[in-house]
Amino acid sequence: MKHLLSIDDLGGRAGIEAMLDLTDSFLEVQQRDIPKVPALRGKTVVSLFYEDSTRTRLSFETAAKRLSADTMTFSVATSSVKKGESLLDTVQTIDAMGVDAIVVRHGAAGAPHRVASWSSARVINAGDGCHEHPTQALLDAFTLRRHRGPSLDGCRIAIVGDIRHSRVARSDVMAFHALGCELTLVGPPTLMPERLDGWPVAVTSDLDEILPDVDVVYLLRIQRERIGQALFPSLREYSARWGLSAERAARSKPDTLVMHPGPMNRGIEIAGEVADSARSLVTEQVANGVAVRMAVLWSLLGSGGPIV
Amino acid sequence: MSNGEVFIQGGRVVDATGERAADVRIVDGSIAEVGAALAPAAGALVLDAEGCVVTPGLVDIQVHFREPGREDSETIETGSRAAALGGCTAVVCMPNTEPPIDDAAVVQSILDRARAVGLCDVRPSGCITKGRRGEELAPIGELYDLGVRVFTDDGDCVADALVMRHAFEYAAALPGAVLAQHAEDPALVRGGHMHEGAWSARLGIPGRPAEAESTIVARDLQLAKRTGGRYHVLHMSCAASAALVRAAKADGVRVTAECTPQHLVLTDEACEHFDPSFKMNPPLREQADVDGLRAALIDGTIDAIATDHAPHTPESKDVPFEEAPPGMLGVETALAVVLTTLVEPGIITLAQALAALSWNPARIVGLDVDGHGGAVVAGAPANLCVIDPAHTWSVDGGRLASKSRNSPWDGWKLTGKVRHTIYRGTPTVRDHEATK
Numbered sequence: 139m140k141h142l143l144s145i146d147d148l149g150g151r152a153g154i155e156a157m158l159d160l161t162d163s164f165l166e167v168q169q170r171d172i173p174k175v176p177a178l179r180g181k182t183v184v185s186l187f188y189e190d191s192t193r194t195r196l197s198f199e200t201a202a203k204r205l206s207a208d209t210m211t212f213s214v215a216t217s218s219v220k221k222g223e224s225l226l227d228t229v230q231t232i233d234a235m236g237v238d239a240i241v242v243r244h245g246a247a248g249a250p251h252r253v254a255s256w257s258s259a260r261v262i263n264a265g266d267g268c269h270e271h272p273t274q275a276l277l278d279a280f281t282l283r284r285h286r287g288p289s290l291d292g293c294r295i296a297i298v299g300d301i302r303h304s305r306v307a308r309s310d311v312m313a314f315h316a317l318g319c320e321l322t323l324v325g326p327p328t329l330m331p332e333r334l335d336g337w338p339v340a341v342t343s344d345l346d347e348i349l350p351d352v353d354v355v356y357l358l359r360i361q362r363e364r365i366g367q368a369l370f371p372s373l374r375e376y377s378a379r380w381g382l383s384a385e386r387a388a389r390s391k392p393d394t395l396v397m398h399p400g401p402m403n404r405g406i407e408i409a410g411e412v413a414d415s416a417r418s419l420v421t422e423q424v425a426n427g428v429a430v431r432m433a434v435l436w437s438l439l440g441s442g443g444p445i446v
Numbered sequence: 447m448s449n450g451e452v453f454i455q456g457g458r459v460v461d462a463t464g465e466r467a468a469d470v471r472i473v474d475g476s477i478a479e480v481g482a483a484l485a486p487a488a489g490a491l492v493l494d495a496e497g498c499v500v501t502p503g504l505v506d507i508q509v510h511f512r513e514p515g516r517e518d519s520e521t522i523e524t525g526s527r528a529a530a531l532g533g534c535t536a537v538v539c540m541p542n543t544e545p546p547i548d549d550a551a552v553v554q555s556i557l558d559r560a561r562a563v564g565l566c567d568v569r570p571s572g573c574i575t576k577g578r579r580g581e582e583l584a585p586i587g588e589l590y591d592l593g594v595r596v597f598t599d600d601g602d603c604v605a606d607a608l609v610m611r612h613a614f615e616y617a618a619a620l621p622g623a624v625l626a627q628h629a630e631d632p633a634l635v636r637g638g639h640m641h642e643g644a645w646s647a648r649l650g651i652p653g654r655p656a657e658a659e660s661t662i663v664a665r666d667l668q669l670a671k672r673t674g675g676r677y678h679v680l681h682m683s684c685a686a687s688a689a690l691v692r693a694a695k696a697d698g699v700r701v702t703a704e705c706t707p708q709h710l711v712l713t714d715e716a717c718e719h720f721d722p723s724f725k726m727n728p729p730l731r732e733q734a735d736v737d738g739l740r741a742a743l744i745d746g747t748i749d750a751i752a753t754d755h756a757p758h759t760p761e762s763k764d765v766p767f768e769e770a771p772p773g774m775l776g777v778e779t780a781l782a783v784v785l786t787t788l789v790e791p792g793i794i795t796l797a798q799a800l801a802a803l804s805w806n807p808a809r810i811v812g813l814d815v816d817g818h819g820g821a822v823v824a825g826a827p828a829n830l831c832v833i834d835p836a837h838t839w840s841v842d843g844g845r846l847a848s849k850s851r852n853s854p855w856d857g858w859k860l861t862g863k864v865r866h867t868i869y870r871g872t873p874t875v876r877d878h879e880a881t882k
Contacts, residue, residue: 224761224764224765225765225766226761226764226765244766246766246767246768246769247649247650247651247720247766247767247768248649248651248719248720248766248767248768249720249766251719251720252720252764252765252766252767256764266650267650267651267768268650268651268652269649269650269651270650302647303650305650308648308650331647332642332643332646332647332653332655333642333643333644333646333647334647335643335644335647336644336648337647
């Protein structure tokens with residue numbers, strides 16, 4: 139694997155499972171008194187973030203530091219992009235400094251693919267437009283595997299919300315499907331992809347109908363701007379039909395798990411008490427993000443030797 | 447060529463009247479004699495056409511030469527050279543320049559510049575509305591008096607049905623004028639960057655549905671029928687539009703349609719790797735549309751192949767897909783792409799291809815009366831193209847004559863190439879090279 143631009147780059151089930159196994163090792167590192175290994179000493183990892191991000195950027199930078207890599211942060215707000223520098227020029231500037239990996243978050247689908255074509259560094263997609271967010275999918279799969287694993291075969295997952303505009307959903311569908319899960323996309327038809335040719339999913343607009351049958355409810359963040367695009371009438375109506383309220387959660391199986399990529403809109407797609415309940419994996423997802431990204435960085439940049 | 451004679455020797459002439467082996471003698475800019483086994487006059491410039499097809503010069507009725515305004519991406523000179531190398535003796539350039547072609551002075555400046563360059567006829571199209579804003583009519587009559595026959599807001603659709611209706615009614619007073627629509631409903635394509643289909647859903651790129659085109663085509667056909675106006679569909683891209691045009695033609699509506707080589711060959715799958723070279727409006731569609739367009743070309747529903755030659759600087763295309771401007775180069779490669787992908791596999795005949803690339807488009811835009819696309823006979827202006835159908839070459843986007851390099855055919859191996867182009871009796875391309 140030269141870059142991680144898409145879940146596809148991992149090479150299917152075996153590749154994904156190998157990455158999750160590797161993540162187990164880094165979770166162990168995380169639990170040490172000094173959670174740091176020298177594996178990537180002398181390597182430089184740059185985060186190139188064209189969109190605001192808290193957890194993903196911090197998670198990548200923490201992962202790089204715990205692998206003893208040097209890190210640089212490029213944030214659009216304080217850079218030459220404000221002076222009109224193009225993505226190409228920015229990447230060439232970074233490349234000229236001799237960096238080893240570039241972690242890219244960009245509002246346009248495929249921007250990391252363009253960066254990969256312009257740079258000699260390894261490129262990791264940290265979210266591109268509505269396209270993919272592969273490390274999120276890995277940490278989701280890793281988190282779920284710790285509760286339902288080691289095999290996720292036959293695990294029934296409902297992904298609820300704005301699938302159409304969600305890079306998390308695209309990567310999750312690919313990853314969960316590769317691991318043998320059964321997927322249902324749930325939400326208003328206006329937030330479903332316009333075409334689902336080749337998507338290994340079932341689709342429904344009725345959350346209540348499928349809720350009793352699923353093992354996992356994966357809720358996506360709903361964005362207020364979709365109202366202005368005439369995609370649904372109001373947050374109130376959305377919440378009433380597709381929000382996971384406490385009453386609704388109570389109608390699911392007692393062991394049904396709840397996941398969310400964050401940041402959450404409490405009271406809209408997820409009730410606060412559901413988010414904080416025992417069935418919620420939300421905090422654990424964030425915690426596992428660092429180990430997953432350590433595994434990804436180590437796979438791309440490591441010497442192949444032991445982690446130590 | 448001391449006596450001014452240009453002699454095309456040993457070719458097979460193909461025009462709207464049929465085909466025959468014949469030499470062509472050109473004197474003083476006109477065809478003097480066409481016949482088998484003629485002898486060149488002493489001192490004549492002899493152009494070898496052994497094994498080649500001699501045909502009326504090609505006519506690309508949709509190119510963007512970017513002058514005035516974006517001379518960093520193309521000029522009338524570089525665009526004309528690319529056109530000549532593509533076998534064209536005439537082109538129609540689109541009015542989305544800066545300033546737009548909604549003013550007689552802009553028309554005149556383009557005509558003057560094209561004449562000075564002298565590589566092909568460059569006919570400006572004129573805007574339908576002032577500033578291409580879709581609100582008030584541009585000075586259609588004044589532009590018409592300068593020779594403009596095609597009116598379009600290309601790049602943008604005339605979205606307001608009443609404005610379009612009035613344009614049809616107004617242009618009806620001008621014989622030969624035609625309204626050419628970039629048919630994409632701006633509301634349905636808002637925010638979109640590629641064909642809305644399986645690939646856009648997979649790639650997470652907002653889509654531009656085919657219905658954005660077909661609904662405008664349906665509306666305009668009804669307006670054309672109501673007003674008796676002439677309507678031309680620019681770069682028709684989907685099967686649904688073709689079906690509408692087919693039915694309208696049968697119904698007697700005065701409609702013509704063109705499509706591009708890229709829409710006849712490529713699909714939205716080309717966007718898989720986020721390469722902005724494959725971004726255009728209307729977008730590359732899916733296989734069912736490609737099939738529908740090919741059927742429409744075969745049965746005559748589509749009259750012409752035009753390229754929508756749209757140069758963009760490398761800087762503007764070296765960006766993420768969603769941030770890149772739409773458009774692809776095409777005028778230099780159109781014939782070779784059509785020969786390779788449609789004629790050679792037997793989908794259309796050579797005569798059908800040349801009809802779509804030369805005499806049909808010439809008639810649509812009124813360039814036939816200026817000596818383009820006519821039969822290769824004595825007395826006709828010598829606007830000709832000599833094609834070597836066996837010549838194999840590879841497209842290198844960076845080595846095309848255009849100032850830009852955004853060719854979707856970069857790296858393609860094509861069979862068939864323009865060997866000579868003769869514009870008003872003078873070779874503009876000789877043995878695959880531009881003469882100036």
